[in-house]
Amino acid sequence: MHEHEDVRIQNILAKHADALINGDVNVEALLQQHGFAHNERVRQMMQIAEQTYHLMPRVEPSEAFVARLRHDLTGYGQPVTMLEWLRHLQWDRAAFERTLQEQVDRLSAGLPQIHLDKPLDRFRHMPFGMQVAAGLTITAGVFWIASRVRRDGLLAAYSPRASEQSA
Amino acid sequence: MVEISGPDYHNMTDARLVRLASDGDKPAFGELYERYITRIYNYVYYRTGNTQDAEDLTARVFTRALSNIQDYDERGVPFSAWLYRIAHNLVANWHRDNSRRKIIPLDDFLPSQVLEEAPEMVAELREEQTHLMESIKQLPDDRQQLLLLKFVERLSNAEIGEILGRTEGAIKSLYHRTLAALSDHLGARGIVPNNSIGRSKKPEPKKYSS
Secondary structure, eight states: OHHHHHHHHHHHHHHHHHHHHHTOOOHHHHHHHTTOTTOHHHHHHHHHHHHHHHHOOOEEOOHHHHHHHHHHHHSOSOOOBHHHHHHHTTOOHHHHHHHHHHHHHHHHTTOOOOBOOHHHHHHHTSOHHHHHHHHHHHHHHHHHHHHHHHHHHHHHHHSHHHHHHHO | OOOOOOOOGGGSOHHHHHHHHHTTOHHHHHHHHHHHHHHHHHHHHHHHOSHHHHHHHHHHHHHHHHHHGGGOOTTTSOHHHHHHHHHHHHHHHHHHHHTOOOOOOGGGGSOHHHHHHOHHHHHHHHHHHHHHHHHHHHSOHHHHHHHIIIIISOOOHHHHHHHHTOOHHHHHHHHHHHHHHHHHHHHHTTOOOOOTGGGSOOOOOEEOOO
């Protein structure tokens, strides 16, 4: 008898869940139809089901993520650059570490790595020593330009013509 | 003039696509990817509670599926159930490695209709939702999975059974026991659920764009 009651409850709850998902739920009609109009326990379980259902809306993954993964898996679609991807991740250390981990996973699965922007791509493919040298050259270049700008400014300020003009 | 067109992947069954993908047909795997990306993402998102981990793990699910597709046996479980099992294992590892159980932030999921029309109800609803979420978090893993597959993925009991490796009847029974457990848990804390949320429409899918 108890077992039979359990099966009846399982059936009404299953129908209620289907109706919820289909968007045409009528709790009172279901309770009447299955002979549970005065069963507060069943009514309460239906209310909990309804609340749970509304607490879990479907989410959509971002288009950038879907496009990048599609391209990585199949080679089709628009490739997403590393810079775009990092922008998508709203650059932070943890995100960078995850991306690195993903690169490792991809390599072990024999999949292509995430694409980099062209300048960065070139830099990435350089040997380590050359990367250091390139980094130092760029830094030195920046300092050289900055010092020239400063020197030119000082020369202009202290040149005889400048002195005459100020006098 | 003869028009040459490629295979109609869109109308192929999963089983056919899997056979082609096993032979290295990338567009066939691409079609499977399109069919399941959102479902797998949702599953992982609700098990991890944040977008970044959901993306990482979803990517790993499909990467693993692609590398192991030759091992997939279509006589065993449907392809979708196989994918969910990969997702389930990866999420379980993630929980084990991180020793944590996260859940979605509630603020994101209050129906906008309630927020706009009845701001005085918001605090009450949020409290109810918090209690309900807390109760869901206390549930064993298979029951949380069941709620997810039923309400987010909208799968039938038969489909859920294939993923969890149980019969349709066992899923109906598990669903009943899950709701009963939630009712007991909330009742023990003196919380009587009301269906005020249920009168509003379920929120539209939430989009996580960059």
